[in-house]
Amino acid sequence: MILFLGLSGCSNRIVDGQQVNKEEKIVIKFSHVVEENTPKGLAAIRFAQLIKERSGCSIEVQVFPNSQLFKDGEEFEALSRGDVQMIAPATSKMSQLFPQWQIWDLPYLFSDLESVHQIMDGPLGKTLLEQLEEKNMRGLAMWDNGFKHLTNNIHPIIKLSDFKGLRFRVMSPGILQEQFFNFGASAIILPFNDVYEALREGSVEGQENTISNIYTKKFSEVQKYLTLSQHGFMGYAVIVNADFWDQLPTQAREVIEKTMSEVTLWERETAKELDEEQLEEIKKMKGLNIYSLTPREKMIWRKDFSSVYTKFEKENGSEFLTEVKKLSK
Numbered sequence: 001m002i003l004f005l006g007l008s009g010c011s012n013r014i015v016d017g018q019q020v021n022k023e024e025k026i027v028i029k030f031s032h033v034v035e036e037n038t039p040k041g042l043a044a045i046r047f048a049q050l051i052k053e054r055s056g057c058s059i060e061v062q063v064f065p066n067s068q069l070f071k072d073g074e075e076f077e078a079l080s081r082g083d084v085q086m087i088a089p090a091t092s093k094m095s096q097l098f099p100q101w102q103i104w105d106l107p108y109l110f111s112d113l114e115s116v117h118q119i120m121d122g123p124l125g126k127t128l129l130e131q132l133e134e135k136n137m138r139g140l141a142m143w144d145n146g147f148k149h150l151t152n153n154i155h156p157i158i159k160l161s162d163f164k165g166l167r168f169r170v171m172s173p174g175i176l177q178e179q180f181f182n183f184g185a186s187a188i189i190l191p192f193n194d195v196y197e198a199l200r201e202g203s204v205e206g207q208e209n210t211i212s213n214i215y216t217k218k219f220s221e222v223q224k225y226l227t228l229s230q231h232g233f234m235g236y237a238v239i240v241n242a243d244f245w246d247q248l249p250t251q252a253r254e255v256i257e258k259t260m261s262e263v264t265l266w267e268r269e270t271a272k273e274l275d276e277e278q279l280e281e282i283k284k285m286k287g288l289n290i291y292s293l294t295p296r297e298k299m300i301w302r303k304d305f306s307s308v309y310t311k312f313e314k315e316n317g318s319e320f321l322t323e324v325k326k327l328s329k
């Protein structure tokens, strides 16, 4: 039996009364694509630190930020091959495997983070995480980033008709592309790590993202206009390889699950704080024109996006959406 005795220090892991060899350490490679100074980046570091302390160093979470190991699009396969044991892709990227996850992408479906959490933490969130088992993955948590906004370098976007003729980068096919196609824009799928360069060289003219990603990836250097639209939510699924998970000792799973629940609450608070702080930093930047949509403009956008909802309902049935709408009030 393995005992996790210490809250700190690394010399107190004991198995059946014997000190454990270093080789028996459980290593969890946690790969993600964003900078460290983001909600996901900071939460991954915090998770690694707490796990180290609580397992008396018998579990080591090695965090690889910034697409150092794998770009998005490569992460799922890396997890399935066992090259990494933990990933935290954006909810939008989950929809490539599980189309219902596009619920998070529906423009203006969630009025605030409270509504988002109501779904994440309730039965529908559980159902979404359970879907992962079909692909031999286990979902441990859902984290926040925040609401997305639009940047581009051609003209201010105030109406959806301002999309016309522009090329936007999106994370995944489906609902995200439909948002732009519907208004005469192109929507090109690119890995996160390639977005800055694509914006710089002009192969795309705009993109949608959260404040922390816009700020930490310095998109303001290659974009002239930011519309604070809050048109869609972006969070994360924190996932482990199911085979890896199943062979872990019970106590290791317990310490990981407990720590993950705590870090999830911390991550959500941090996401909210960073969103506000980093927006203030963005506002100080020269050369970026910022337009904030009024509540009335947001209402009009929401109505005009109705075809996106129709697409979702056609592909996923209307029942799920109706439930989400009911529960997120």
Ligand code: LMR
Residues within 6 Å of the ligand: 033, 034, 072, 089, 090, 145, 171, 191, 192, 209, 213
């Ligand atoms: C993006 O590709 O824009 C985001 O998914 C990056 C991230 O993980 O926040």
